[in-house]
Amino acid sequence: MPDHKKEKTMTINLENTIALVTGAAGGIGRAVCTTMTEAGAKVIATDIADKPGGLVAEAYYKHDVTSQDDWQKIADQIETDYGQLDALVNVAGLSIVVSIEETSLAEWRRVNSINVESILLSFHTMLPLLKKSGETRKGGASVVNFSSIAGQRGAAFNAAYCASKGAVKIFTKCAAIEFAALGYNIRVNSIHPGGVETPMLKSIIETYIDKGVVPSYEVAEAGIITDHPIGRLGVPEDMGGGVVYLCSESAAFVTGAELNIDGGFTSV
């Protein structure tokens, strides 16, 4: 069978594209930076963590996505360096694994702050730069918000995350319609990955084991794979093609849409 982890060559390109990717130190964010760069974009990467070794990007900034100040500083820097922003990819996110009864309000708010409020802050600070791109860029400026299959399907012990990703899904549609109505020429879409081999998934599985929900890592992983008809977990590299497509002129009529990259998870 094909080697899905081998390096891919993008068939749709992102020449002359300035892109901002949050959560760039995580599994998916990092792969998105690499794929977008390979497709020709200049990528500004941000994360709350230190810059990871081997990250492929033009610039890297430390970024707490719940901080208006951090967002504004990065917007000012992009304004100075490039004068506009063509693609905003909101990847940064947090998942917690805990029963609803044991989910504290503080934890609930933290998840929603990182996963949902961050997108509001991204619009507050980046819209002027995105609007500028929308004035001239063929196919418009593009915002891609990472939701999840968890924004479309429920899961046990993951309510805060699922609820936040559901919020991302609908917030994305609202922004798409509002910006279209306002004539901004900024498209907004969500991507819904299935289970992806990332540090986040690993820690989720480990928490399930700690709580006694599953007996072992192997059993948990096999179970998750079974839920994906394609027969394997996603890898971060699987997400890049969808991001590049949505950020390119090829997706000029695509707004408010949900792109599932889930190996068939939500088809059953």
Place this chain on the structure above:
Amino acid sequence: MTNYGERAALVTGGLRGIGRGIAERLLAEGMQVYLVDIESDETAADLMQGIEGQATYLKLNVIEETEWQSVIGAIKSATGRLDCLVNNAGVDCVGPVEELTYESWRRIMSVNVDGVFLGIKTSAPLLAETGQTTPAGSSIINISSVMGKVGYIDTSAYNTSKGAVTLMSKAVGVEFATKRTPIRVNSLHPGFVQTPLLDTGMNRMVSEGLAEKPEDLKGMIAQATPMGRIAETSEIASGAWFLASDDSSYMTGSELVIDGGWTAQ
């Protein structure tokens, strides 16, 4: 680097509208393209101006299984492979549900649903064989519609047929994936697109006295679309290319919606 020049695609309803747009995009990406449609060779030759000599035309009525077998056989003999099947051929049917004839209902189900089934059934062995040799497997793209996701007035038969295509895509996508048959299956959902099918529908509505001229109806549709306009066929074709390419390697059973925000409202 991926060489799409070796790859072959079959596009049904390929002479006009979205099918033609998809054929042009796949040709531009270097693929070998087979167009099938219901027209005579003479009419097809007229309609193929601009891509004559690049794409190969084969006459096919999508509701005839034996014709499908001949077409797939011919492609297998000529290229030995099939990487992508685009089930695009479709007809519309407009009218209040209580006035639809059973005959017209069966006709649209036959073309829009049975045609897709027969396409998948007859081409699956060749697609599977070819898919063993490529990094992301072969790709079936079924052209559904936003009307395969949400209802509309006086389009119950079309809605029903496109809804069937949406779920057929998921069922077959899951079936192939689970059996490790290397064929991905996804549905593509255009909103309103500037095509001859749209013009035909608009003209019919004008003749029924629902509007003064087709432009008025198109204006109403554009206004009801958040992006404020109707799509060009090239904007649907670019999505089909994404699904045909290896860039969408982890996508199967998915819906790619290209509707200017129609279903986001």
